[in-house]
Amino acid sequence: MSGQLLAFSRRLFGWLPRTVQARPGEWVRAATGAALAVIFTYWISSLLYGSTTAMILLGPAGASAVLLFVVSTGALAQPWPVLGSYLLSAVIGVAALHLPLPEMALGQRMFGAVALVVLGMLMLRCIHPPGSAMTVVIVLAGDLLEPLGGWLVLPIMLNACCLLFCATLYNNLTGIRYPKQAPRTDLHRTQDILPEQRVGFTEEDLDRALDKLGSFVDITRHDLEQIIRDTESSALRRKMGNIRAEQIMSRDIRTVGPDTTVRQAIGMFRHHHVKTLPVVNTEGKVQGIISLSDLLAQLDLPMGRILPTRVNLWRDQPLHHIMTAPVVTVDRHTHVVDMIPLLSSQGLHCLPVLENDRIVGMVTQTDVIAALHRDLVNHLA
Known part of the structure; x- marks a missing residue:
């Protein structure tokens, strides 16, 4: 008997999920946002359609708020699933209320409406669970919502828009990008994949x-x-292992100031055979970075004609007018694995290494390749 009880308890506790990855601070952020969104949605809806309609339709909005603020990066919480599912549930719910089907029992009417909503969400790729809940609410509260007729779609879509407005504003203000967007970087404007x-x-x-x-x-x-x-x-x-920026960076680096001219920078590019130069102020803090491509971009002459006047003006320009800023930097403890995507996907040729906001070295693509080569040799030895 005790063995069966132990096996049952293990199976029961096995249903428990693992610890939530989010930190307690994120719990508070999400809970506050969801509560504010629900309150705002109810307030706007009650102003336009009355407190009764607002209360009836608020349940699915509360469920949507959990998705929009707790799992805002999920596929179910993106704008199209919210808008599409609410519109679909509103149309099907209104149809279920007003179609001449008096012989159908409440359960049959609800079954048909929910089934159609779920199928529609799957076909239209707008899966959002509160959408089916909205259909149930419409069917159950038919006597109270029937006076609105086909206009019932409007308060339902108002709720969806209010929730999305709150989610977009609050999430982005609190450091969570919403809606979720997949960054696609095509630096060279070619068909090559990253x-x-x-x-x-x-x-x-x-x-x-x-x-x-x-x-x-x-x-x-x-x-x-x-x-x-x-x-x-x-x-x-x-x-x-422990390959850090400070182990592979160049320490004897050449820098320029913000007031250095293009002519002087070209001389340094030629003399030191480099392609980029950090732009630093008198305190050694990085203000920007200048590369050969930055210089060439300033010419941008039509039909390939080089005008002497234009070139002379270009040579006398200070670098702070044309430098790239802000600059992607790393600290001396950054692991080489974290620098690889910066030097590949983002198209950077070098990474200034900072300590106490001052430049202490530079990691180039060549430095990273040499480190990877040494690591490969060590593993093959």
Whole structure:
């Protein structure tokens, strides 16, 4: 008997989820945002349509608020699922109320409405669970909502718009990007895929894995890809040991000031055979960075004609007018694995290394390649 009880308790506790990854500060942020959004939605809806209608329709809005503020990066919480599911549930709910089907029982009417909403959400790719809840609310509260007729769609969509407005404003003000957007960087304007996607798994591999799973995954495709790549980076960091920026950086670096002219910078490029120069102030703090491409971009002459007057003016320009700012930097303890995507995906050729906001070195693509080569030799030895 005790063995069966122990087995049952283990199975029961096995249903418990793992610890939530979010920190307590995020709990407070999300809870506050959800509460404010629900209050705001009720207030606006009650002003325009009365407190009774606002209260009836508020339940699904509360469920949507959980998704929009707690799991705002999820696929279910993006704007189209919210708008699409609410519109679909409103149209089907209104149809269920007003179609001449008096012989249908309440349960049958609700079954048909919910089934249609779920099928519609799947077909239109706007899966949002509170949408089906909205349909249930409409059918159950039919006597109270029927006077609105087809105009019932308006307060429902008002709730969706209020929630999205609050989620966009609050999430972005509190450091959470919403809506979720997959950054696609095409630095060279070519058809080539990003460097990190040329080795390892590809988008086609990810598509095949999702198709093989065969069920809906509440995570955006970009987030899933990012999780896998972060896992790969973590494993690579463990295998490569403790290779930091301070070990591979160049320390005897050449810098220029904000008032250095283009003519003087060209002389330094030629003399030191470098492609980039950090622009620092008198205190050694990085103000920007200047590269050969920055200089060439300033010419931008039509039909390839070089006008002497234009070139002379260009040569006398101070660098603070044309330098790139702000600058992507690292500190001396940054791991080489964290620098690789900066030098590949973002198209950077070098990374200034800072200590106490002052430049102490420079890591170039050549430095990283040499470090990777040395690590490979060590593993093969």
